[in-house]
Amino acid sequence: MIVIESLTKHYGPIAAVDGVSMTIERDSITVIVGTSGSGKSTLLRMINRLIEPTSGRVLIDGRDTASESGHRLRRHIGYVIQGYGLFPHRTVAHNIATVPRLLGWDENRIRPRVAQLLEALQLDPAVYSGKYPHQLSGGEQQRVGVARALAAEPAVLLMDEPFGALDPIIREKAQDDLLEIQRKFGTTMVVVTHDIDEAFRLGDRVAVMSAGRVLQYDRPEVLVTHPADPLVARMTGSAERAMRLLSLTTAGEAALPLTPGEAGTGGPAVPASASLRVVLSELLWHGSESATVIDGDGTPRGRLTVAAILARARAR
């Protein structure tokens, strides 16, 4: 758990971050979203003390981050930046081993860890270990950047626009992979982005920042249904509120129980992981009233009707 207490950073007379307090839950993804100059990156960098706060403090699992030197603190906090910053003179394996080496891990412990991370990020160790960063595609570099940040099993992972340099198609895949990794490693992640869609897609909780302050910090659906500030309402897109709300729930979560004998009879099959927005779109396309929700292995798990989906899109 990360507790941020009235954190402030002044640059001369200007407050880049102005008295921000928030609590970030364990094993969740918190997204800080805001326009450029809102102070979101400064806030993130104060968590690992790449920027020293003017006042206020940060506690990670109850421990004040100011209680040890900055570079020692950072060895236990993963960090991914836009552009990744891979070391061009080191191989992929050497890059990933950076923090374990700094921590003085034994080589016999580092090697399997590097291989495990490469595999978790769908990079074949035999192929990629010895490559240099310039030999990788953008998507591969991004994954190596994430692997490097996770190498020493940090409890907290900070990411600053981690998908900013990817093209849209790869970006969605990378976002899915990140969600998968979060589930697998149970890391507490804090992600900074300017992209509200990305924030909604990734965040268990979303903080909206503007002019150094957090305007609202809550679950994404609350941001849509009860925006605390006109800017939050504008960012979450008043015109698209209903669709946005639908995109926050998966078919699996909303599925109605199957009545015996009905399985497979109704309309298109949709995966349980699809959002209601996608399911509604499928139903409209096929002109069907109901869809069958299927598991990863194809067994029917429930059904969804247009009426049930529409009911979930209404303001509560």
Added chain:
Amino acid sequence: MRRAATVLRLGALGLLLAFLLVPQRFAPLFAPLAHGGAPAIYDQGNLAMLALAHLTTVLAACLGSTVVAVALGILVTRASGAEFLPLSRALVNFGQTFPPVAVLALAVPLIGFGEKPTLIALFLYGLLPIFENTVVGLRSCPAAVLEAASGMGMSARQRLFSVELPLAMPLILEGIRISLVINIGTATIGSTVAAKGLGEVIIAGLLSNNTAFVLQGGLATGLMAVLLYDGVAALERRLYRNY
């Protein structure tokens, strides 16, 4: 193409070694330039020893220049040392623009004749290329890479030695290479203050009006400079072919 270059390189090296070790074999080539029964080949000392002394002087001076210039370059690219940049730049520029001959003239009354004044002159003369290349090399490290290094938990020292200097190294080596080549030529003036080197041959030629000597000293020096330049470049390519 590569093979031809290698053959040419080895040929040049062979030619230089042959000339230094068995110079008398080349007498027929130089004879037309020696007039009035003067010797065609320098005979007042061992050419190989002179070349070795020449090379040693230049390498020693270059080592000094490298240590000082790289240290200065590191200092002025740290946040704490940035204010020393104009001063350091003025100093190394002065070292480059102040004529080495004048350095010798000033140094001899203070420390006497021999190798020492030459070492000082060459040391000063060789600072600039190494310093400028170090500064450019360290400054051109990508910002994202530096931020990642700090974000991974490297201390300032670890970042310098395991990221910044390795990334700047190709440029630093290039600076050293330029400095070396300039000084191989410049070192010939050391012979005016009795430092051992190939300059002796040239000066002997000038004093006795023997063009053959002058040409021998000049060619040997030039060939040494070219080979050294080429050798260091090959080493750089070998070291940094990966990125």
